[in-house]
Amino acid sequence: MPFLTSRNSNLRTTGPIIEVAIVPPQPVAELLKKENKPIPSMKAIALIDTGASSTCISQIIVDNLKLIPFDAQMVLTAGGESEQLLYDIGIVLPITQPNVLSVQSPCADLSKQPFQVLIGRDILSRCTLFYNGLDNSFTLHH
Amino acid sequence: MLEKELKYYNEVRDELRAKYPEGGFVVIKDETILGVWLNRTDALKSGIETYGNVPFLVKDINDNPSAKINFTRNINFTNAISHI
Numbered sequence: 001m002p003f004l005t006s007r008n009s010n011l012r013t014t015g016p017i018i019e020v021a022i023v024p025p026q027p028v029a030e031l032l033k034k035e036n037k038p039i040p041s042m043k044a045i046a047l048i049d050t051g052a053s054s055t056c057i058s059q060i061i062v063d064n065l066k067l068i069p070f071d072a073q074m075v076l077t078a079g080g081e082s083e084q085l086l087y088d089i090g091i092v093l094p095i096t097q098p099n100v101l102s103v104q105s106p107c108a109d110l111s112k113q114p115f116q117v118l119i120g121r122d123i124l125s126r127c128t129l130f131y132n133g134l135d136n137s138f139t140l141h142h
Numbered sequence: 143m144l145e146k147e148l149k150y151y152n153e154v155r156d157e158l159r160a161k162y163p164e165g166g167f168v169v170i171k172d173e174t175i176l177g178v179w180l181n182r183t184d185a186l187k188s189g190i191e192t193y194g195n196v197p198f199l200v201k202d203i204n205d206n207p208s209a210k211i212n213f214t215r216n217i218n219f220t221n222a223i224s225h226i
């Protein structure tokens with residue numbers, strides 16, 4: 001079972017962060033390949049957020065990958081609720097590469113945050129996460 | 143974006159559920175149903191082959207319409223749907 005362990009003396013401040021790669025959904029990638037166009041991808045810093053039921057990406061990822069929404073759903077936050085467009089994306093975690101996990105994600109303004117992706121429980125439902133606060137470490141198994 | 147498709151989907155959702163009791167993913171562009179597929183990737187692929195890489199709706203017809211994505215933190219989401 002692939003896994004990663006990260007130890008960081010600032011874990012309490014930074015939270016469990018990992019580097020991920022975001023790619024367009026597989027059918028879009030196949031279309032681009034057929035048209036001999038490059039398939040864009042973007043590396044991003046992701047915070048593992050057990051308080052998020054869904055993964056969330058920043059606007060800069062939507063813009064850079066030219067993502068198009070194919071769905072929408074009501075999104076509830078501490079500040080209220082609204083119906084948001086959802087983007088199909090592929091996400092590659094250090095423990096899943098080269099496999100791409102397909103998820104749907106709303107898009108948020110994360111420009112003031114030190115990360116561009118929130119990894120939610122849609123991805124965590126396929127993993128095991130151990131958070132060891134005493135050791136300033138966390139381990140993610142896939 | 144997708145307002146027209148979502149409105150139309152809400153009108154035909156019960157009909158689709160009755161017609162496809164095994165469930166599936168419907169592709170809708172404007173007020174046209176392209177078809178229903180058993181998985182999201184196939185639905186997306188068919189939509190892209192037909193319409194290109196442009197917005198269209200792919201919906202799980204068995205989705206709970208009142209289900210919500212939940213974030214315990216306060217986030218400023220940027221792409222809200224505006225139903226008129």
